[in-house]
Amino acid sequence: MPNPHTPSDIALQPDAGRIALLRDRAEFVRLETLRLIQIAKVGHYSSVFSCAEIFATLYYDAMRLKRGDPRWPDRDRFLMGKGHAAVGLYPLLVDWGFFSKDVLDGYTRLGNPLGDHPDMRKVPGVDFSSGSIGHALSGGLGMALGGRATDRRFDVYVLLGDGEMQEGQVWEAALSAAHHKAGNLIAIVDRNGYQLDGQVDDIIGIEPLADKWAAFGWQVHEVDGHDVVALATLLRQLKAETSRVQPVCIIAKTSKGKGVGYMETEPGWHLGYLAPSDEALAAEEIKRGGKAQ
Amino acid sequence: MNGPIDPNSWQYRQINARAPGLSYLSNALIDLVDEGHPVVAGTADLQYSNGLVRFAERFPERFTQFGISEQNMVSAAAGMASTGVMPFVATFASFLALLCCEQIRTDVAYSALPVRLIGHHAGISLGFYGTSHHATEDLAIMRSIADLTVVAPADGPQLAAAVKASVNHAQPIYFRIGRGQEPVVYEDGVGFQFGKAIVHGEGSDLTIIACGSMVHPSREAYRALRAAGKSVGLIDMHTIKPLDTKAVLAAAAHSRFILTIEEHNILGGLAGAVAEILAEAGSPARLIRHGIRDEYSLIAPPTHLYKHYRLDAAGIEATVLEALG
Numbered sequence: 001m002p003n004p005h006t007p008s009d010i011a012l013q014p015d016a017g018r019i020a021l022l023r024d025r026a027e028f029v030r031l032e033t034l035r036l037i038q039i040a041k042v043g044h045y046s047s048v049f050s051c052a053e054i055f056a057t058l059y060y061d062a063m064r065l066k067r068g069d070p071r072w073p074d075r076d077r078f079l080m081g082k083g084h085a086a087v088g089l090y091p092l093l094v095d096w097g098f099f100s101k102d103v104l105d106g107y108t109r110l111g112n113p114l115g116d117h118p119d120m121r122k123v124p125g126v127d128f129s130s131g132s133i134g135h136a137l138s139g140g141l142g143m144a145l146g147g148r149a150t151d152r153r154f155d156v157y158v159l160l161g162d163g164e165m166q167e168g169q170v171w172e173a174a175l176s177a178a179h180h181k182a183g184n185l186i187a188i189v190d191r192n193g194y195q196l197d198g199q200v201d202d203i204i205g206i207e208p209l210a211d212k213w214a215a216f217g218w219q220v221h222e223v224d225g226h227d228v229v230a231l232a233t234l235l236r237q238l239k240a241e242t243s244r245v246q247p248v249c250i251i252a253k254t255s256k257g258k259g260v261g262y263m264e265t266e267p268g269w270h271l272g273y274l275a276p277s278d279e280a281l282a283a284e285e286i287k288r289g290g291k292a293q
Numbered sequence: 294m295n296g297p298i299d300p301n302s303w304q305y306r307q308i309n310a311r312a313p314g315l316s317y318l319s320n321a322l323i324d325l326v327d328e329g330h331p332v333v334a335g336t337a338d339l340q341y342s343n344g345l346v347r348f349a350e351r352f353p354e355r356f357t358q359f360g361i362s363e364q365n366m367v368s369a370a371a372g373m374a375s376t377g378v379m380p381f382v383a384t385f386a387s388f389l390a391l392l393c394c395e396q397i398r399t400d401v402a403y404s405a406l407p408v409r410l411i412g413h414h415a416g417i418s419l420g421f422y423g424t425s426h427h428a429t430e431d432l433a434i435m436r437s438i439a440d441l442t443v444v445a446p447a448d449g450p451q452l453a454a455a456v457k458a459s460v461n462h463a464q465p466i467y468f469r470i471g472r473g474q475e476p477v478v479y480e481d482g483v484g485f486q487f488g489k490a491i492v493h494g495e496g497s498d499l500t501i502i503a504c505g506s507m508v509h510p511s512r513e514a515y516r517a518l519r520a521a522g523k524s525v526g527l528i529d530m531h532t533i534k535p536l537d538t539k540a541v542l543a544a545a546a547h548s549r550f551i552l553t554i555e556e557h558n559i560l561g562g563l564a565g566a567v568a569e570i571l572a573e574a575g576s577p578a579r580l581i582r583h584g585i586r587d588e589y590s591l592i593a594p595p596t597h598l599y600k601h602y603r604l605d606a607a608g609i610e611a612t613v614l615e616a617l618g
Contacts, residue, residue, distance in 0.1 A: 073377065120375070121405050128372065129404045132395060138365040139400060142372020142380075145357055149333050149378050172362035176369070180357065 012240060014061060014232040022228040025056035025092070030259050030286045032091035032104075034279050040087075040108040043116065046257035046269040048088030050192035051159060053226045054252055058157055059092045062235040068097035070125040076154050079140045081170075082161035082190060083117035083130035090114055090123070098125035134167025136160065137187060141173050144182040155184045155239070163195030165206040171216070174247075178217025183244035186235075187218075190225060192256040194267040213249040225252030259286045306341050312473025315413065317449035319347035321456040322381060326352055330460050333373060337363045337384040343413045344473070345383055367393040370408045371400035379407055379460065385419070386412030386469055390431030394438075401465045402441040409459055410467045415445075416506060416556030417585070417602070418472040420595035427590045428469075433561025435467040436534050442487060443534040445469040445505030445563075447478045451531060454485035462487055469533075471506040471556075472595070478509050478529070490537035494519070496526035498617055500544035501609070503554040504530045504563050510599070511554050513606035518613055525613060536566045545571055545578035550616050552581045554609055559584040583612050 014022070029052040037043035048055075059065070063076040070093070080086060087107070094104045106112035113122035117131030128139045140158040147154055164170060177185050189209070197203055206212070213220045223230050231252070238248055256270070257263025260282045274282060303311060322345075325332045335357040340346040349356035359366035363384050370380040383389075389412040390397070401408045412431055419426040435443045442464050446452040452470055459466055483491070490502075493512060496519075503511035508529045515527040526548060528540055545551055551571065555563040564582035571580055585602060599605040603612060 132399050135368040135400050138368030139372035142369030143376050146373035146376030146378050169364045172365035
């Protein structure tokens, strides 16, 4: 399946204005995550912080979307294997005009569609429901195949957790996608090194991860997942590779809790709740230095 | 080997010729594509077993062979459906409903995606392949998943009619079908409406409510009993969910006994669905549940199993006569 894009008019590197935008949107993701989790009184801060630059780069550089039209059939798709980072996604969907900020501000309240995990049935702009780990890459493969069957051309991005690599279904999908030449399927592994019970490599080790994906027939790239320039450049290069038949795996090395010092050093913040005073300090830190490199 | 091959021998790839009921699946899907419907299909290393090889040969670009990765297949079907196509994915009922229960719940039904799940070789129809391959829980499991329609066609023509009717059905569907060797019930064709049972006859003594592979032997028993002067009725309850409650309550209003017949555990499937309706309505009719009695099925050729579990015509007839005293 050829890559759907032929962006001959797109430079392979983001310009200064775009880089500033991506950094600003990553900060926006972190600040909104702080704010929304205050409403829920518990949430996955550090899981979002590790992928804030990935969200920003996908939604403000890589993905083809149409403002205000979350169901545009030719849009690029985004699925979240690590669905618990959805709180960081919702503000971006509001920013794209897919639903109103009033809805966002009711995050997790009774009757509100926004929960801890993304729900395509309830939330405009969510392309696939998730929450049960390990299904999303298969879902993304299905979308890639569906696009082929309907002769529509779009890219499918799937954000996976590194702990998610322990699920067998991920490897079923990996095998399948390479076999079926799903060249427009791009998996991004948020390699932050932690899962709920501790370090991924202590729980069930997944290295050598790049070799595993390559052995399954994928084109593999490793990148600093907080470097928006590197991320955007790589994704632009992939878009320019129009005849690709291999699916792509990007292993994004990240820091869990990136942007808030004590969350980076204390992985227990996978799930937690900040007292309001701590939230203010975290927000200050994010604004001060937590901005992407 | 010396000499010609015995014509009674057969190979796996010719199984469809020995399972004519399953040929209706591919044929119906081919018709739907020819009529312009965005049907795609997939299987998990069973394209000969379920006959989808016919569809695959006709429309290779609309067919996906997933290999032995059932969970991947179900989640991928959900992804496909989200792009506007109508996927039919098929594998043994035991693997589809049990192994992929959560993918069906979360990716297909919860997300309200119009995936059509075909669980074939259901019940004890895989015989001596063993209990791992028997599906005597699938109706109960699938029935408890919200927004999922559950259908057990009696034969090939009804399967084809249900598959064709599904293009106007917004919800995801679990089709529970047999091994394709079920005798034809609806020789003259059949109308099909989801949730609308087919009433073969009414009786004041007892009404048999059967589904799927059990409709044919139930009809044989029904005919023999009527010929013997018993006032027996028969309902083909092809849709387990949503259940035709009107048909159940109408039968309960004029019959002393309701007898459910299913190739399934008597817990949670057709019997469970009918029991819920009768109990809630305060029906005076007494329910008798006939099927696998909450046990793991034995290993034997299917015909031996049907006889053992009294799920053949003679066994059903005997069960009715015992009920009537």
